Amino acid sequence: MAKVKPTHSKKSNVYHDNNKCTERNNIEKENLQKGTGGNRKCNHCNNLNKRK
């Protein structure tokens, strides 16, 4: 439900676009980057986006 602009961590090879994703919320501010970074989408975000 809560789809947001893509963000990713410098240290990760996936991006997140759901604000309920715990992995997204665990990204430290210093590592947080806007955009997809050319990464694939996080599986957790994929599952969250399928639900309402």
Ligand SMILES: [Zn+2]
């Ligand atoms: Zn995610």
